Amino acid sequence: MAAARVRIVEACIAAGRAPDAVTLTAVTKTQPPETVDAALAAGQRVFGENRVQEAQGRWSGRDRTGLELRLIGPLQTNKAEDAVRLFDVIETLDRPKLVQALVRAADRTGRRPRCLIQVNIGLEPQKAGAAPEDVPTLLDLARDHGLTIEGLMCIPPADEDPASHFARLRDLAARLGLGALSMGMSGDYPAAIAAGATHIRLGSAFFGDRNPPRETAEG
Numbered sequence: 001m002a003a004a005r006v007r008i009v010e011a012c013i014a015a016g017r018a019p020d021a022v023t024l025t026a027v028t029k030t031q032p033p034e035t036v037d038a039a040l041a042a043g044q045r046v047f048g049e050n051r052v053q054e055a056q057g058r059w060s061g062r063d064r065t066g067l068e069l070r071l072i073g074p075l076q077t078n079k080a081e082d083a084v085r086l087f088d089v090i091e092t093l094d095r096p097k098l099v100q101a102l103v104r105a106a107d108r109t110g111r112r113p114r115c116l117i118q119v120n121i122g123l124e125p126q127k128a129g130a131a132p133e134d135v136p137t138l139l140d141l142a143r144d145h146g147l148t149i150e151g152l153m154c155i156p157p158a159d160e161d162p163a164s165h166f167a168r169l170r171d172l173a174a175r176l177g178l179g180a181l182s183m184g185m186s187g188d189y190p191a192a193i194a195a196g197a198t199h200i201r202l203g204s205a206f207f208g209d210r211n212p213p214r215e216t217a218e219g
């Protein structure tokens, strides 16, 4: 965990950015309770989860005072209320129906998570996220309904150089006057930091491999 922090600081310095300009979201999906305990003991306070139900199991019994939980996986409208109860930030708002579901959930629960709009920056047919050209309309709709939109999030195509995708997400956010940029995972966060990421989402680079190779697991 400490090693990941050092590498983030190095990447910030290399990019000419202040180290505190980048928030590390520790992605706890599939991690056992001991690992979460260790991260908390090490001072980590911002966590990401990609499934609502799994996140409830991991976090609903814990004291979450001072923590920030961020949903980074796709959200179905029928899970919106559960998500609003648990998460402080929802990074995966990507369609008008979800705006409506989140507003209804916020009215019922009295909780109003901040949101990011997930952008399908590589225009991949199978991937979640709003098409870049649809983001301005979605942003207006969300704001008209009283949601707070802090920025944009993306997962670039796995088999392409991420740098140009990160740059396009940054430019889109700048055009829309949005400050938060959640981009960069274990495999590509230095490029994301160089492109202006404000939030990087690290699983394996922070915790070690979620699924160690068989040899290692048995040996």
Ligand SMILES: *Cc1c(COP(=O)(O)O)cnc(C)c1O
Residues within 6 Å of the ligand: 027, 029, 050, 072, 073, 155, 185, 186, 187, 201, 202, 203, 204, 205
């Ligand atoms: C799992 C996940 C991550 C973390 O992945 P690593 O490659 O382990 O860093 C980041 N973002 C999203 C959306 C994820 O689902």
